[in-house]
Amino acid sequence: MSTRESYRHGDLRRALVKAGTALARKGGPAAVVLREATRRAGVTAAAAYRHFADHQALLEAVCASAQALVAIAIEREQAELTATGDPREDAIARFRAVGQGYIRFARAEPNLFRTAFLPSQDLHGIDDPARAGRTGKTPFRLLTSALDDLVVSGAMPPQRRTGAEFLAWSGVHGLATLAIDGPLRALDPKLTDMLTERVIDMVQEGLLITPQAKGTS
Amino acid sequence: MSTRESYRHGDLRRALVKAGTALARKGGPAAVVLREATRRAGVTAAAAYRHFADHQALLEAVCASAQALVAIAIEREQAELTATGDPREDAIARFRAVGQGYIRFARAEPNLFRTAFLPSQDLHGIDDPARAGRTGKTPFRLLTSALDDLVVSGAMPPQRRTGAEFLAWSGVHGLATLAIDGPLRALDPKLTDMLTERVIDMVQEGLLITPQAKGTS
């Protein structure tokens, strides 16, 4: 299997997704144009149709690839944590790391982020391995796992668990959107840092028991 | 100024925005295509360039028009409230109506909603009259006004006011996004109704003092 440089590409599908992801990185979803991807792969436009039904299929593959990058960012954020010994506290830290990783990725790679969470992502791909990080979990699964751990560790009452993933995602995804596309875009990054903490605080307070925990600090 | 039906259109700009908005209503931002808009206005494609610098400019005008519709939806939601006499409670109700109107609009007109809050809207148009509703306020101003009222009425401590608009918007916008593009899309609308309430509760608890105040009424 010597990598022949003839017109037989080898693994064109992967090459197209890679090129498409590069296009998405600078330019967002609209920039992932089929012909340019094939051009970068050194191939004719029509060749793409041997691996993708149409442009939309390519875009979805790129979207899945971008989501995998989000998952990796979250996993990295969680990997940097140091255990305290207190399972409740650790579970909370892992939960917060999901939000931090999510928003950090959005700000670091806004175009990839926009591509990752396009109006095509529904629950059908919620466990798609192509959307998963090194742990095999998609961003959504990383969140639900963190929430499950909150319950197991006793930090979160079980009756608050239902739908909690949507509450958490709402707050974090909303801030990410505002930070890269909305009014926060031009503001001081420090402010966004603070707002990130406050949003996660807000979500945490909304999900966990202790409303008093929010000190007047 | 009899509306001549000659090739002199009268107010082509308005006609194009109207046609573009109709396109956006079914099909989202990607569907607002310049040539089709001119076609519907009974005019050649090139004519659009007398009123818009390029396709992006038309799209932004349509976006502003869609935002105005969001503002109107919020205003309608607020107009349906009945005063209780308690200024704090009324302020809270008006605040919650912003979120309810926002999410309700997103679910009723998802394509217009996607168009309204495109990655082009930054703070520069935050007071653009084209983005405003009948009260002259844009959706963002309706939110900040509601928050200001919360402070004035004493329902919200002033030190929590800073950045509150971003926290509130984050939660509500995030849920709206999930409801129309995300995993919530295919789920039971009743669940989304409940989550809407819970998100608004969460935001309210995060911003106000009294966590007990949230009535399930």
Add this chain to the structure above:
DNA sequence: CTCCGATGTATACGGTGTTAACATATGGGG
């Protein structure tokens, strides 16, 4: 070795954004 399926090519079509040159209606100044 031969043949056949998988993969890439060549070419063409319609649609889109955009531009340049041209035409006409409109309204204000001589």
Add this chain to the structure above:
DNA sequence: CCCCATATGTTAACACCGTATACATCGGAG
């Protein structure tokens, strides 16, 4: 009242995109 400058629309063309069809070639299974 006329005339012409300007605003507004038309015509025609270009480059690009997604996509389909017919053809060419590689590479392995029999």
